[in-house]
Amino acid sequence: MDIKQKIQQLRTELTQHNYSYYVLDNPTISDYEFDMKLKELQELEAKHPEFFDPTSPTVRVGGEVTKNFETVVHENRMYSLDNSYSKEDLQDWEVRIKKMVDGPVEYTCELKYDGASMNMIYEHGKLVRAVTRGDGFQGDDVTTNVKTIKSVPLQLKGDYPEKFEIRGEIILPIEGFNKMNEERIEIGEEPYRNPRNTASGSLKLQDSSEVAKRPLECLLYSLMGGQLGFSTQFEGLQKARDWGFKVPKEAKLAKSLEEVFEY
Known part of the structure; x- marks a missing residue:
C-alpha cells in the first residue's frame, strides 16, 4: 500500500x-x-x-482563524415558525390546508429544537457553505466553524442530488453545556447563561479550533432544491438520514390530526 x-x-x-x-x-x-x-x-x-x-x-x-464573517444572501428565505397554543388553532389550520390540496392529508410531527438555525449548501456531495439564519434574508458565512461539528457530514453517502440546501439547528446538548460551565467555574470564569446563546455564540468565534472543542451537534429537518426526488417532508427526513445527516429520531408520520394530537 x-x-x-x-x-x-x-x-x-x-x-x-x-x-x-x-x-x-x-x-x-x-x-x-x-x-x-x-x-x-x-x-x-x-x-x-x-x-x-x-x-x-x-x-x-479546526485551526483556521476568521477575522470577519461574510454576509450572504439566502437563495431561499429562512422563515421563522408560527406558534399555536390550542387544538382549535390546528383544526382551523387543517380546514385551510384541505381547501388547497386534493386527497388525504398527512402530517410530519417533529420536536422543536432550541438552537441556532443554519442553512447548509451541498454541491456534488460536499459541504460548500454554511450560513446563519440572520434576519431570514441574509446571514453570516460560518462554514469554517460548522465544518468542525462532528455530526455535520463533509462528504455525503449514497445517491444524492447534485446541489441542494438543507436546514437545521446547531444545538448544545445540556450535558455538554453543564460540563463546559463546570470547567469555567473551576478556573474562576462566569458560567454561560443558556445552551441556545452559547451555541449561537460559538459559531461566531474567530478561532475554529476553539469551536472544535465545544460539544455542538447539528440536527437537520428541511431540504430545499429543484431535483430532490421526493415530494413530502417525511420522505425528505428519510433521504437526509440515508445521506449521512443526523435527523431527529422522534419524527413521526401522522395520518390524521388526531394522531398529531397524540404525538
Whole structure:
C-alpha cells in the first residue's frame, strides 16, 4: 500500500467511525484508538500536502482563524415558525390546508429544537457553505466553524442530488453545556447563561479550533432544491438520514390530526 492509499484508507475509516459515534450514537472503536488514527493521518497529510482533501476528517480539528464573517444572501428565505397554543388553532389550520390540496392529508410531527438555525449548501456531495439564519434574508458565512461539528457530514453517502440546501439547528446538548460551565467555574470564569446563546455564540468565534472543542451537534429537518426526488417532508427526513445527516429520531408520520394530537 502506497502513501496515498494509506491516507485514503485512514480517511475512510475515520469518517465511518465519526458517523457511527456522532450520528448513529453507536461507537465502533475507543476514543483512544480514534485519536491515534487521527494523529497518524494528520502526520501523513502534513508530510504530503499534495494529497490535501477539504473533506478529510482532519478538517474538523479546526485551526483556521476568521477575522470577519461574510454576509450572504439566502437563495431561499429562512422563515421563522408560527406558534399555536390550542387544538382549535390546528383544526382551523387543517380546514385551510384541505381547501388547497386534493386527497388525504398527512402530517410530519417533529420536536422543536432550541438552537441556532443554519442553512447548509451541498454541491456534488460536499459541504460548500454554511450560513446563519440572520434576519431570514441574509446571514453570516460560518462554514469554517460548522465544518468542525462532528455530526455535520463533509462528504455525503449514497445517491444524492447534485446541489441542494438543507436546514437545521446547531444545538448544545445540556450535558455538554453543564460540563463546559463546570470547567469555567473551576478556573474562576462566569458560567454561560443558556445552551441556545452559547451555541449561537460559538459559531461566531474567530478561532475554529476553539469551536472544535465545544460539544455542538447539528440536527437537520428541511431540504430545499429543484431535483430532490421526493415530494413530502417525511420522505425528505428519510433521504437526509440515508445521506449521512443526523435527523431527529422522534419524527413521526401522522395520518390524521388526531394522531398529531397524540404525538
